[in-house]
Amino acid sequence: MKALLCEHHGPAEELVIRDLPEPLPGRGEVVIDVKAAALNFFDTLIIKGRYQTKPAFPFSPSAECAGTIAALGEGVAGWRVGERVGAWMGYGAAREKVAVSADALVRVPDKLDDAQAASLFVTYGTAMHGLIQRAHLKAGETLAILGASGGAGLAAVEIGALLGAHVIACASSPDKLALAREHGAQEEVDYAQHDIRTALKKLTGGRGVDVLYDTVGGELAEPALRSMAWEGRYLVVGFAGGEIPKIPLNLLLLKGCDLRGVFWGEFVVREPAAHRRNMERLLEWAAGGHIRAHVHATFPLERWTEAYALIGDRKAKGKIVLTL
Secondary structure (H helix, E strand, C coil): CEEEEECCCCCHHHCEEEECCCCCCCCCEEEEEEEEEEECHHHHHHCCCCCCCCCCCCECCCCEEEEEEEEECCCCCCCCCCCEEEEECCCCCCECEEEEEHHHEEECCCCCCHHHHHCCHHHHHHHHHHHHHHCCCCCCCEEEEECCCCHHHHHHHHHHHHCCCEEEEEECCHHHHHHHHHCCCCEEEECCCCCHHHHHHHHCCCCCEEEEEECCCHHHHHHHHCCEEEEEEEEECCCCCCCCCCCCCHHHHHHCCEEEECCHHHHHHHCHHHHHHHHHHHHHHHHCCCCCCCEEEEEEHHHHHHHHHHHHCCCCCCEEEEEC
8 A cells, every 4th residue: 555654854855655565453443445634734843853743753644534444353343344434543644544443433424525524633623622622612702813714723713603703814815814704704814914913902892802713823922912801711722833932921910811722632632522522513513514624625645745835835725635
């Protein structure tokens, strides 16, 4: 089988495709015939050794996949060969077949294509965890999202709107903001053209933002934090802007607000029941057409460098998916 491999830390151009033996399922495992493997911003970091997860070499990137069950291991019940499934793996999905624990599987509804199903786990799972378990977002609260047109940002836009929040999309161009509006944002800030602190204060009538979902970090973080409402919750989700910001802690005192980390992968490990409830709710929404994982582009496995470039250059509007 073909597998995209990282054999040493470096840029995406140094990944390679190798032929590997097909995996066999262990006890409690299934083998998935992968049809789609989605990429996320952290995939650009993990291959460079700049992410908190550091797999042993060689490893395949991509944390989430969708496909069909090809084989069942000993002790697996409730699943059958040929069923459509999706799974979150942490890494390792960019290959034609993968062995995963049966506990990691979710059924993919017939109405969802493989690319959309593969795109639901990390971004939508993170948004669900961030907005529900970490922010305790309430209907009627103001939610601002930095990087609102990326995969993570669009997921937060959609889920925030479904939860009844007043959603303000923040992005770096009019076309990105238009995409966020299509997904449920009610107001917008172009932070390439306007000071984000001033804009958010104006849109909230000077009160500030109740919840801020930050996928960007960098130089936007401090002015965004300065726009928080009293007892607001600033969610640290990612650093697509490149730099990890250094926050003056006196701002938390003056604002009476919180900084809260959103580490979805660790949440899945520590609170599997809550994760399962989140995913079941997401799949119900997806099957009902209430959310849709916006896929910006799909690429065959052999064109991985183009896929990585869209993410690394921050040109992706939605998810980037490798097809197999």
